[in-house]
Amino acid sequence: MARSSPSPSTTPSVPLCGRCDAVCCRLTVVVQPEDNIPAHLTTHTDAGLEVMARDEDGWCVAVDAAHMHCSIYDSRPDVCRRFVMGAPYCKSIRSDYTDRTARGIPLELF
Ligand code: SF4
Numbered sequence: 001m002a003r004s005s006p007s008p009s010t011t012p013s014v015p016l017c018g019r020c021d022a023v024c025c026r027l028t029v030v031v032q033p034e035d036n037i038p039a040h041l042t043t044h045t046d047a048g049l050e051v052m053a054r055d056e057d058g059w060c061v062a063v064d065a066a067h068m069h070c071s072i073y074d075s076r077p078d079v080c081r082r083f084v085m086g087a088p089y090c091k092s093i094r095s096d097y098t099d100r101t102a103r104g105i106p107l108e109l110f
Contacts, residue, residue, distance in 0.1 A: 017085055022068060023097045024083055024090060025060040028052075035077045052077065 028045075029052035031037050041061055043053040053061045064071040070080070084090060100106070 020094060021097070022059060022063055023093050024080075025063050025070070026054070026058045027093070029060060029077055029079055031077050032079070036075055037072070037077060041072070 031042050031050040031052060037052070041053055042050050044050055055061055055063075059065070060070075062070055062072045062076070070076055
């Protein structure tokens with residue numbers, strides 16, 4: 001879920017973070033006990049799970065919107081570390097985001 005600069009040698013079809021609105025950072029991020037996330041960045045679901053808190057637009061509060069990157073990248077939750085840019089799940093949520101945005105359909109939060 002890191003934002004990176006596109007490589008000039010990379011083809012446009014590769015879903016680089018630098019060409020994305022940090023869509024993955026709108027997903028529910030469950031914080032594990034071994035994660036070391038400051039408490040003010042987390043909240044709890046009705047089911048009692050500790051998750052990354054989200055702002056009013058649905059993005060994780062750790063997103064640095066000014067620079068479009070994760071402000072806690074070096075200590076981000078394990079689930080964020082395991083999210084693979086360009087893998088099927090990444091492509092799927094980006095496709096859904098692009099489709100909904102193009103049709104003016106409000107995004108659903110997961
Ligand atoms: S912790 Fe960082 S990488 Fe994980 S969802 Fe939040 S902004 Fe994205």
